[in-house]
Amino acid sequence: SQELEQSPQSLIVQEGKNLTINCTSSKTLYGLYWYKQKYGEGLIFLMMLQKGGEEKSHEKITAKLDEKKQQSSLHITASQPSHAGIYLCGADPDDTDKLIFGTGTRLQVFP
Amino acid sequence: NAGVMQNPRHLVRRRGQEARLRCSPMKGHSHVYWYRQLPEEGLKFMVYLQKENIIDESGMPKERFSAEFPKEGPSILRIQQVVRGDSAAYFCASSPQGAQSPLHFGNGTRLTVT
Numbered sequence: 001s002q003e004l005e006q007s008p009q010s011l012i013v014q015e016g017k018n019l020t021i022n023c024t025s026s027k028t029l030y031g032l033y034w035y036k037q038k039y040g041e042g043l044i045f046l047m048m049l050q051k052g053g054e055e056k057s058h059e060k061i062t063a064k065l066d067e068k069k070q071q072s073s074l075h076i077t078a079s080q081p082s083h084a085g086i087y088l089c090g091a092d093p094d095d096t097d098k099l100i101f102g103t104g105t106r107l108q109v110f111p
Numbered sequence: 112n113a114g115v116m117q118n119p120r121h122l123v124r125r126r127g128q129e130a131r132l133r134c135s136p137m138k139g140h141s142h143v144y145w146y147r148q149l150p151e152e153g154l155k156f157m158v159y160l161q162k163e164n165i166i167d168e169s170g171m172p173k174e175r176f177s178a179e180f181p182k183e184g185p186s187i188l189r190i191q192q193v194v195r196g197d198s199a200a201y202f203c204a205s206s207p208q209g210a211q212s213p214l215h216f217g218n219g220t221r222l223t224v225t
Contacts, residue, residue, distance in 0.1 A: 033214075042218045097211070101155075
């Protein structure tokens with residue numbers, strides 16, 4: 001069974017718009033990672049969240065982890081075509097060093 | 112400082128042949144993960160290894176698949192007697208501390224079984 005649910009599965013936005021991607025788990029997460037994947041390439045690490053309520057930002061991307069450590073959101077402000085790709089959340093739900101990933105959100109940004 | 116290196120980038124095998132995928136982790140990283148990504152699907156965990164040890168292989172099919180990470184040399188994912196359903200992108204990732212620190216990914220090996 002899928003332990004990390006991402007929504008939406010795909011997103012098409014106009015350049016300049018804001019957007020949010022969500023990642024939800026039924027278990028408490030020991031570390032939550034956000035990655036981006038471009039077509040045909042490997043995953044690029046974006047951010048890591050560990051504490052309940054933690055929030056981190058890098059350039060126009062902000063990620064948050066809720067207090068219960070079961071839900072995270074990734075917010076992109078003023079999206080650009082360079083933000084296009086697949087965003088994946090990853091976590092270790094059983095604290096066993098086994099990192100699993102959500103199903104991904106495919107983002108397209110059109111001019 | 113080279114990243115995670117995977118080779119080959121593309122591999123074509125006929126049904127029944129063997130496929131060997133290689134992964135050289137980042138320098139200083141002793142933890143290696145293998146994942147499989149099918150078209151339009153997410154990244155599925157296969158196996159987690161440390162030097163000379165398999166830590167978790169719960170995502171590996173019981174037959175035909177094996178993985179190793181020897182004391183010297185790259186980690187190898189081996190698929191024997193490949194079938195069309197093995198066609199996928201296989202990604203390797205490494206870290207210095209398991210899942211306690213970010214995993215660094217290679218660009219993957221795209222296996223096509225004809």
